[in-house]
Amino acid sequence: MIVEGLTVTIPTQEITAIIGPNGCGKSTLLKALARILIPAQGKVEVNDINIHSQPTKEIARQLGLLPQNxxxxxxxxxxxxxxxxRYPHQSIFRQWSSDDETSVDxxxxxxxxxxxxxxxxxELSGGQRQRVWIAMLLAQETPIMLLDEPTTHLDIAHQIEVLDLLKELAKRNNRTIVMVLHDLNxxxxxxxxxxxxxxxxIKTAGKPNNVVTAQMIHEVFSIEAQILQDPVTGSPLCIPMMKST
Known part of the structure; x- marks a missing residue:
């Protein structure tokens, strides 16, 4: 997927979710942020430094990626x-240490x-396996975590389990989390x-209360929807309208 004309700033120590229909460029954008793809024009910066100007291990100490599946x-x-x-922290001169063991624990x-x-x-369940992969990112000790559809193939209970964990990490461990999600609500x-x-x-970006409108849902997903207030969180709740038969 070719993405073009993108300008986006990711707030630190918060969760940013990339949403949109299949094939819209969500994963492509995430891969560009992770330095897997090189922009034909423009640049990706972390702390005002172009990530393509830094050594791979240095980038791996700043951001970690959990791909799909x-x-x-x-x-x-x-x-x-x-x-x-812990691989980014290893070298010829620095082998496994007590600091590494502490990070894993x-x-x-x-x-x-x-x-x-x-x-x-x-032997683990789907939700437990996903927690293991997230734990590997935590052991990497990067301030930025990128996750491509971390709830794919999980039932609703395990989706909540994973997302609760990520919310806690962003809140209590000062992680900046960027993830691709299919479930808008x-x-x-x-x-x-x-x-x-x-x-x-990018059609729009910002806080959920400002982004999620009936007009945005129509422009991005090509469906009609009503936007109500989530009775639990007070945030917008998207109710897709059924097509008339």
Missing amino acids: PRSPDAITVSDLIRRG MALSLTGLTNFSERPID LAVRYADNLVAMRDGK
Whole structure:
């Protein structure tokens, strides 16, 4: 997907959700932020520094990416996978240390996985596996976390489990989180900021209360909808209208 003419600022220590229909460029934008894709024009900056001007390991100490449907090696345990998050901090002159072990223990604790540390990942539920991948990002100790559809293929209970965890990390651990989400109402409920895309372009961005309108839903998703107030959070709640038969 080609995206063009994009200008977006990601607020720090908050959750930003990228929303839009399939094929609109959400994952492409996330990959550009993660330095997987190189912009033909323009630049991506972290702390006012172009990420393409920095060494790979330096970037990996600043931002971590959880792609769609990550795969783990067969029979690997929870703790072994989380330890891989420490790779950016290793070098010829700096091997595994007590600081690395502390970071892994912290990641296990924050994600509620301490009692699962020696379990093979294959034995875990979908929600637990996703928590392991998030724990690996935490062990990487990056201030910025990028997640591409972290709730894909999870049932509603496990979706809430993962999103509650991310909300807690942003709030209590000062993480900047950018994630692609398909469920608009979950995005509104959990994100501090929304970026709405259509056809490779950003249509609007800002706080959910300002972004989510019936007009935006029509322009971005090509459907009619009513916007009500979420009785739990007070945030906008999108109710799609059924097509007349």
